[in-house]
Amino acid sequence: MIPLHAETIAARVRELGIATTGQLEQAKQELSATQERFSVILARQGLLRDPDAGKRLAAQLGSVPQRLDASPAPSPKAGQVPTGMWRAHRLVPLREQDGKLLLATDDPFAVFALEFLGARCGCELEAVLVREEELAPLLEGMAPAPPPPAAPPTARPASRGPAPAPATAPTAPATVTPAAKAAPAPPTAGPATGAESGDEPIIRLVDSMLAEAVRMRASDIHIEPAKDGVRVRYRIDGVLHDVNSPPKALQGPIVSRIKIMGALNIAEKRLPQDGRLQLAVESRPLDVRISTLPAMHGESIVMRLLDRSQPIRGLQEMGMLPEDQQVWDELIRRPHGMALVTGPTGSGKTTTLYGALAMLNQPDRKLITVEDPVEYQLAGVNQVLVKSSIGLTFAAGLRSMLRQAPDVIMVGEIRDQETAQIAVQAALTGHLVFSTLHTNDAPSAVTRLIDMGIAPFLVASTVQGVLAQRLVRRICPACRITENVTPEERAFLGEPAVAQVIRSNGCDKCHGSGFFGRVGVFELLRIAEPIRQLIITKPSASAIRALAVREGMRGLREDGVAKIREGLTTMSEILRLVTEAEE
Numbered sequence: 001m002i003p004l005h006a007e008t009i010a011a012r013v014r015e016l017g018i019a020t021t022g023q024l025e026q027a028k029q030e031l032s033a034t035q036e037r038f039s040v041i042l043a044r045q046g047l048l049r050d051p052d053a054g055k056r057l058a059a060q061l062g063s064v065p066q067r068l069d070a071s072p073a074p075s076p077k078a079g080q081v082p083t084g085m086w087r088a089h090r091l092v093p094l095r096e097q098d099g100k101l102l103l104a105t106d107d108p109f110a111v112f113a114l115e116f117l118g119a120r121c122g123c124e125l126e127a128v129l130v131r132e133e134e135l136a137p138l139l140e141g142m143a144p145a146p147p148p149p150a151a152p153p154t155a156r157p158a159s160r161g162p163a164p165a166p167a168t169a170p171t172a173p174a175t176v177t178p179a180a181k182a183a184p185a186p187p188t189a190g191p192a193t194g195a196e197s198g199d200e201p202i203i204r205l206v207d208s209m210l211a212e213a214v215r216m217r218a219s220d221i222h223i224e225p226a227k228d229g230v231r232v233r234y235r236i237d238g239v240l241h242d243v244n245s246p247p248k249a250l251q252g253p254i255v256s257r258i259k260i261m262g263a264l265n266i267a268e269k270r271l272p273q274d275g276r277l278q279l280a281v282e283s284r285p286l287d288v289r290i291s292t293l294p295a296m297h298g299e300s301i302v303m304r305l306l307d308r309s310q311p312i313r314g315l316q317e318m319g320m321l322p323e324d325q326q327v328w329d330e331l332i333r334r335p336h337g338m339a340l341v342t343g344p345t346g347s348g349k350t351t352t353l354y355g356a357l358a359m360l361n362q363p364d365r366k367l368i369t370v371e372d373p374v375e376y377q378l379a380g381v382n383q384v385l386v387k388s389s390i391g392l393t394f395a396a397g398l399r400s401m402l403r404q405a406p407d408v409i410m411v412g413e414i415r416d417q418e419t420a421q422i423a424v425q426a427a428l429t430g431h432l433v434f435s436t437l438h439t440n441d442a443p444s445a446v447t448r449l450i451d452m453g454i455a456p457f458l459v460a461s462t463v464q465g466v467l468a469q470r471l472v473r474r475i476c477p478a479c480r481i482t483e484n485v486t487p488e489e490r491a492f493l494g495e496p497a498v499a500q501v502i503r504s505n506g507c508d509k510c511h512g513s514g515f516f517g518r519v520g521v522f523e524l525l526r527i528a529e530p531i532r533q534l535i536i537t538k539p540s541a542s543a544i545r546a547l548a549v550r551e552g553m554r555g556l557r558e559d560g561v562a563k564i565r566e567g568l569t570t571m572s573e574i575l576r577l578v579t580e581a582e583e
Contacts, residue, residue: 013042072138077101077121083142085117088204091127092138100124106135119244202253205246206261210288210303212243214281216511219305223258225251225298236511237473237518238346255292255299262290270294276373284309289373306375314355318348318471318520319568324554327526328467332356332434337464338427340414342439348471348520349436350375353410356434357381360408368404370397371412386412395419402426411435417453424454427462441556442468442525443544446535460527460535468523468556472563472573473515479507480567489571493561502567519568521578523556 010024019027019042027041034041078086078093078101086092086103094102103114105127114125209232213221218234225231230251233240246254259266262275275290289304315325331339339356341349354376357367361380369378372386372394382404384397395418398411402422414420414435427433437445445466449459482500485493489501504514525548527535534547549555554562560574 010038072142075101077123080121081117087139087142089117089201090135090139091117092135092142094128096123097126100126103127104130104135104138106130106132202250202257205250206254206257210279210281210286210305213303213305214284214286214307216243217517221301221303221305223254223301223303225295225300227297230254236513237515238471239473239513241511241513251298255301258290258301258303259292262288264290264292269299274373287375308376312354312358312376313351314359315352315520315522318351319563320520320522321554321559321562324522324524327524328465329359331465331526332360332432334432334464336427336430336432338423338433338435338462339464340435340437340445340466342437342442342445342466342468343470344438344440346471347469348518349469350412352467352469353434353436354378357408357410360432365407366405367408367410368401368406369410369412370394370401371410382406393419395422398422398426402429402431406431408432409434413437414449414452420449420452420454424449424458424462428458433462439468441541441545442466442523442553443541443548445525446544447539447541450538456536456538460532463527465527466525468525470521470556470577471518472521472560472569472577473513474517474519474568475502475570476504476507476510476514476516478509478516479505479514481505489564492571492575493564498565501564501570503570515573519563521556521560521563521574523554523559525553526551 010028013019014021014024027038030036030041031038072092073095075093075096077096090105092104094104096102101118101121101123103125106129114127118125209221213234216234216236218236219238220235222233222235222240223230224233226248229248230246231242232244232246233242235241256266259273259275262277264273264275272294273290273292277288277290279286279288285308287306287308289306291302291304293300293302315328316322320328331337341352343349350371357369357378361367361378366382367380368382368384370384370386374383374385377383382401384392384401386392386394386397394411394413394415398409398419399422401409409423409426409431411419411423411433412435414423414437423433423435437448439445439448443466445468446459446463449463450456480502481504483503485498485501490497493501504510506512506514510516525531525544528551530551531544531547534544545553545555556578557574560569560578563569564571564574
């Protein structure tokens with residue numbers, strides 16, 4: 001079996017007319033016998049040393065073939081990249097030339113890393129192909145380059161909004177290692193394409209993406225195929241940022257490598273696939289959920305990163321006000337009934353419910369969940385994974401778990417009438433039921449259940465409370481500043497009037513965005529007796545809201561205003577995610 005990266009190089013060399021099919025087959029046979037790097041075999045056979053071949057390869061790969069006629073000279077720009085990273089990609093900085101940094105490598109495939117590393121160096125990189133015996137002593141003798149001169153941070157006007165995260169280079173790939181429970185590759189995947197040695201360029205590239213995403217606190221990695229390239233973006237604090245664009249030629253090898261890691265079928269490119277794996281990235285245990293989706297120009301991949309070393313955040317850590325926290329704690333400690341959490345995807349609903357389960361997880365209670373997917377594994381909780389392909393739906397799992405005599409039930413999401421009916425019946429028969437709904441606000445959750453076919457009197461008698469929530473970006477504590485309030489902010493904040501608000505300039509810690517982490521914005525609807533009587537009449541969501549506000553409910557907008565007054569976030573963040581009540 002020929003590794004994927006070797007097939008990629010062979011295809012490129014064949015397309016450029018550098019070698020014939022017969023020559024490449026001979027090189028592949030030698031690869032099978034020696035297990036050397038494929039580029040080394042091609043160089044030894046002379047296929048990459050012809051001047052015309054080198055020029056054609058340079059045009060495609062971005063390298064500049066020339067003789068190694070000088071010793072490496074210290075370069076401040078090279079010092080922007082750790083020495084270990086240069087070694088990992090088999091690149092040796094030589095000298096600065098015409099505003100560019102010239103490097104030596106014995107691996108033509110290594111030049112695909114130049115775009116990533118060039119962003120870190122702040123200049124264009126060019127690579128020269130040399131023989132392995134020429135590069136080896138240079139790699140061994142590499143010393144840390146002198147650091148670049150310090151530059152003062154550039155202030156960013158707060159009124160222009162957060163700046164996008166700068167393109168960054170991948171961190172050292174050696175810190176990414178498979179966890180003990182990582183799933184093995186499927187039989188269709190063949191060998192792990194050099195995973196044993198950890199020296200293959202594609203493996204290093206994917207590992208670098210993961211390590212860099214963890215360093216930047218990303219929750220997702222999006223790898224999206226385009227017509228002429230591949231777009232890579234990280235979701236940081238809920239917002240996507242472009243980080244790099246690998247060449248189009250790397251699209252297939254990257255997708256195949258990720259599929260192998262997630263135990264997916266690399267031969268299936270027509271249908272979506274889902275996988276999961278566990279990794280240790282910089283000594284941090286990580287759960288990675290992988291989703292592939294066939295698109296116009298190839299397969300789109302999203303990797304969701306879940307840090308298992310971080311404790312589950314409670315509502316207090318998420319920024320819930322003490323008075324709302326007290327009401328929520330009372331609701332989830334009731335012996336029976338239903339508590340719902342609503343909001344769009346990515347608003348922290350599951351985290352909120354996990355926090356409630358952690359609070360109730362005591363030896364005298366039995367807790368069961370049915371989820372799709374199981375995001376965090378909770379000790380002492382029986383967690384069931386939905387598998388619709390074999391008939392294990394939310395409704396089927398919920399119906400079966402009732403025969404397990406649970407005290408507390410969590411349904412990942414109420415999606416249909418059947419699930420809603422079973423959940424309501426469970427709440428009526430002495431169980432405490434938690435679940436989520438996709439609605440814009442708390443009052444709409446009541447009308448959604450009625451629209452699903454649940455009788456209004458059943459909704460009124462079972463639902464104890466509904467928590468609507470959003471996550472907005474938190475102002476970076478390292479670069480926060482106090483400025484005078486603008487007329488727009490004064491009108492938004494209302495009374496009592498404030499003269500100053502907190503903003504941020506952007507710094508290295510927050511990658512210039514001005515934000516670091518997220519804070520919750522909440523709307524808690526407590527179903528008290530007046531509201532129960534109203535629900536029986538099958539009211540509109542606006543009628544429920546009007547009565548709830550008179551009963552003391554604080555809306556999402558009002559809670560957002562409180563977060564601005566506390567100096568936790570900005571008006572633009574609240575307006576970006578929170579729908580005003582009157583709308």
